[in-house]
Amino acid sequence: MAAKKNFGGLDLFRIAAACLVVAIHTSPLETVSPEGDFFLTRILARVAVPFFFMVTGQFVLSDYLKEDGALKKRAKAAAPLWGYLQKAALLYGAAILLYLPLGIYAGHYKELNVGTAFRMLLFDGTFYHLWYFPGLILGILLLMVLGRFCSVKVTGIVVSLLYLLGLLGDSYWGLTSQIPGAADVYEWCFQVLFGYTRNGLFFAPLFLWMGATAYREDRGKTVGPSVGGIRADAVGLGISLVSMTIEGFLLRYAEWQRHDSMYLSLPLCMFFLYQLLLKVTWETPLICRTAATWMYLLHPGMIVIVRGLPFGNVIAKNSLVFYGVVLLLSGCAAWMTAYLLRWVLGHRFRREQRKSRGGELFSRARAWIEVDKEALRQNVAALKALLPENCQLMPAVKADAYGHGAVLIARELNRIGIYAFCVACVAEGVSLRKNGIKGEILVLGYTHPREFELLHRYCLTQTVVDYDYAQLLNQCEKKVRVHVGIDTGMHRLGERSDHEERLAEICRMEHLDIQGAFTHLCADDTNNPKDVEFTQKQAKEFYRIVKKWKEQGFSCPKVHLLASYGVLNYPQLAGDYARVGIALYGVRSAKTDYDRSGIRLFPVLSLKARVASVRELGPGEAAGYGLAFVAQSSMRIATLAIGYGDGLPRALSCGGGSVLIHGKRARILGRICMDQTLVDVTDIPEAAAGDIAVLIGTSGEEEITAYELAEAGDTITNEILSRLGGRLWRVGVGGR
Numbered sequence: 211m212a213a214k215k216n217f218g219g220l221d222l223f224r225i226a227a228a229c230l231v232v233a234i235h236t237s238p239l240e241t242v243s244p245e246g247d248f249f250l251t252r253i254l255a256r257v258a259v260p261f262f263f264m265v266t267g268q269f270v271l272s273d274y275l276k277e278d279g280a281l282k283k284r285a286k287a288a289a290p291l292w293g294y295l296q297k298a299a300l301l302y303g304a305a306i307l308l309y310l311p312l313g314i315y316a317g318h319y320k321e322l323n324v325g326t327a328f329r330m331l332l333f334d335g336t337f338y339h340l341w342y343f344p345g346l347i348l349g350i351l352l353l354m355v356l357g358r359f360c361s362v363k364v365t366g367i368v369v370s371l372l373y374l375l376g377l378l379g380d381s382y383w384g385l386t387s388q389i390p391g392a393a394d395v396y397e398w399c400f401q402v403l404f405g406y407t408r409n410g411l412f413f414a415p416l417f418l419w420m421g422a423t424a425y426r427e428d429r430g431k432t433v434g435p436s437v438g439g440i441r442a443d444a445v446g447l448g449i450s451l452v453s454m455t456i457e458g459f460l461l462r463y464a465e466w467q468r469h470d471s472m473y474l475s476l477p478l479c480m481f482f483l484y485q486l487l488l489k490v491t492w493e494t495p496l497i498c499r500t501a502a503t504w505m506y507l508l509h510p511g512m513i514v515i516v517r518g519l520p521f522g523n524v525i526a527k528n529s530l531v532f533y534g535v536v537l538l539l540s541g542c543a544a545w546m547t548a549y550l551l552r553w554v555l556g557h558r559f560r561r562e563q564r565k566s567r568g569g570e571l572f573s574r575a576r577a578w579i580e581v582d583k584e585a586l587r588q589n590v591a592a593l594k595a596l597l598p599e600n601c602q603l604m605p606a607v608k609a610d611a612y613g614h615g616a617v618l619i620a621r622e623l624n625r626i627g628i629y630a631f632c633v634a635c636v637a638e639g640v641s642l643r644k645n646g647i648k649g650e651i652l653v654l655g656y657t658h659p660r661e662f663e664l665l666h667r668y669c670l671t672q673t674v675v676d677y678d679y680a681q682l683l684n685q686c687e688k689k690v691r692v693h694v695g696i697d698t699g700m701h702r703l704g705e706r707s708d709h710e711e712r713l714a715e716i717c718r719m720e721h722l723d724i725q726g727a728f729t730h731l732c733a734d735d736t737n738n739p740k741d742v743e744f745t746q747k748q749a750k751e752f753y754r755i756v757k758k759w760k761e762q763g764f765s766c767p768k769v770h771l772l773a774s775y776g777v778l779n780y781p782q783l784a785g786d787y788a789r790v791g792i793a794l795y796g797v798r799s800a801k802t803d804y805d806r807s808g809i810r811l812f813p814v815l816s817l818k819a820r821v822a823s824v825r826e827l828g829p830g831e832a833a834g835y836g837l838a839f840v841a842q843s844s845m846r847i848a849t850l851a852i853g854y855g856d857g858l859p860r861a862l863s864c865g866g867g868s869v870l871i872h873g874k875r876a877r878i879l880g881r882i883c884m885d886q887t888l889v890d891v892t893d894i895p896e897a898a899a900g901d902i903a904v905l906i907g908t909s910g911e912e913e914i915t916a917y918e919l920a921e922a923g924d925t926i927t928n929e930i931l932s933r934l935g936g937r938l939w940r941v942g943v944g945g946r
């Protein structure tokens with residue numbers, strides 16, 4: 211594919227064209243030289259509006275006209291055109307309203323009836339510069355109709371003829387008025403239909419067409435305009451400008467002009483000017499595009515304002531000064547409007563962009579995880595509501611946030627005001643920092659002394675896993691931020707709570723910056739009395755140490771002991787943090803686990819994969835490794851682009867699990883492979899390659915939960931989720 215073309219020349223000339231339009235309406239040289247003013251505003255500045263039409267033609271119509279003769283494709287290409295027309299109509303409507311008071315004040319609508327209203331809205335505009343919008347809309351519609359039935363060339367001939375007809379009612383009126391029959395027809399049109407032929411029928415279509423055909427990427431191997439070089443274009447432009455000047459002045463002296471928008475040389479001028487601008491590739495700020503439109507829209511208002519200023523009369527006396535002031539004001543107003551609009555629309559735009567980026571991702575990935583941000587937020591709110599006011603969540607984002615994608619999750623949590631996390635190892639902490647995650651990051655597990663330096667560099671907090679480890683940490687030159695682990699009965703990590711002397715010694719170590727202490731509950735997920743008693747004992751033991759330290763004068767700002775089940779079943783034990791993991795992700799470890807809270811949690815993760823291939827299987831034919839599946843009768847099977855290498859439990863093999871396709875269940879057949887899985891789609895005739903299969907999540911009315919996979923694999927959801935592989939794409943959906 212060709213590199214993206216830069217249209218900086220066009221963008222820049224938009225501003226120049228807007229300045230020229232302002233000139234047409236202010237006559238800058240009037241008080242200096244009437245001839246000069248005629249040249250500037252009635253000849254030179256006449257390139258401005260055709261230029262705008264051409265740009266629109268290029269960016270809006272070229273795809274449509276390109277689909278030469280292919281009706282079906284053209285109907286498809288028409289879809290964006292309708293969208294564009296809608297927007298143009300909306301802007302036109304807004305402009306009509308904006309200029310309504312001025313129009314009333316100026317007496318434009320005195321003789322308003324159905325006929326004049328029709329004429330104004332469709333051709334002449336409700337204010338003198340607003341003819342542009344109906345011109346644009348009508349011109350596009352005309353080209354759509356022509357393009358539907360004629361080739362690009364024939365369309366070009368038709369719009370050229372229309373331009374010639376328009377010319378006869380504009381600059382060449384002196385000629386037309388001498389032809390009796392023709393003059394009458396034109397006179398009638400001017401009386402009834404429109405004030406000028408410079409409108410959407412005779413003027414706009416040619417330039418729209420010229421713009422649409424000016425630049426074709428598919429024209430040749432080289433990207434960009436293919437006619438002549440810059441020098442040839444400049445010479446062509448010079449010659450056609452001279453010819454237009456001569457033409458203009460001759461017509462002026464012959465007094466043929468009824469109006470002065472259309473010349474024979476104008477299309478030629480526009481051709482060369484446009485080719486020249488296409489070759490200019492300066493980087494131009496994007497804001498130029500919108501600012502030029504607003505300048506066009508707002509300048510008549512500015513003219514009125516300048517006239518009404520205290521020194522308005524003085525300013526108006528010198529046409530050049532008047533022009534300068536109007537230009538300045540229009541420019542400022544346009545820039546301000548453009549920026550304001552960008553700011554207001556920015557949010558929506560960015561949101562849509564983010565969404566579409568997500569959409570693009572699903573449309574390409576072979577297997578992926580969707581993270582429901584709204585569900586995550588609801589889980590955060592529900593868990594927080596269980597806890598006392600002063601207890602903050604410290605989400606466990608270890609093991610890639612239980613498979614969800616640690617950066618994705620932590621970023622979203624940062625966004626909703628959560629600034630404490632725990633991870634299993636130092637590498638996980640470093641990765642979060644490298645991705646801009648803010649707040650306290652506690653490394654729950656062992657870090658090798660040779661990696662202590664990383665703790666400093668990435669501002670991570672290390673767990674003191676026991677007394678000996680504390681001594682190692684204490685050998686660091688700089689102070690290390692730590693939370694002291696206290697073993698209250700799990701006997702995994704932490705210094706034993708009955709080693710009070712050692713614990714006190716840890717507190718006295720010079721190079722430990724003790725920021726907190728924690729313990730871990732290991733029997734908080736049942737309500738059997740023995741476990742409840744044990745949990746209470748753990749908590750009691752933990753708080754006993756905390757109290758003792760306080761008495762001894764040791765500082766320990768943050769204490770914590772609750773994980774997910776602690777929050778659900780023992781929220782009253784909460785300290786300063788709650789290290790929630792599995793519950794935050796919207797599931798419990800097992801369906802039957804004890805949960806006193808009864809709160810509703812929403813699964814955050816969906817696991818999806820693409821159908822890679824669908825094929826028939828005859829009776830007696832086998833499939834997959836070890837020919838473990840044998841078809842009893844003829845059937846259809848689908849191959850999914852996901853396997854145990856992505857974390858799909860191999861225990862789901864041979865009917866141990868199923869997936870959802872088009873809202874229906876498809877049984878897993880044979881042995882799950884590392885990268886592929888076979889499923890039965892005999893009863894899903896619509897299943898086809900490229901379809902999406904849901905392995906965890908919902909499709910139509912059906913749902914497969916992480917519990918289902920966990921039960922089939924004889925494990926807990928934590929294991930299923932945390933094993934989902936790094937090969938899967940991860941994408942956030944829903945919410946902002």
Ligand SMILES: *Cc1c(COP(=O)(O)O)cnc(C)c1O
Binds near residue numbers: 774
């Ligand atoms: C993993 C872990 C947690 C989070 O556990 P969940 O049960 O998933 O909420 C909390 N604390 C420690 C020490 C952990 O290792």
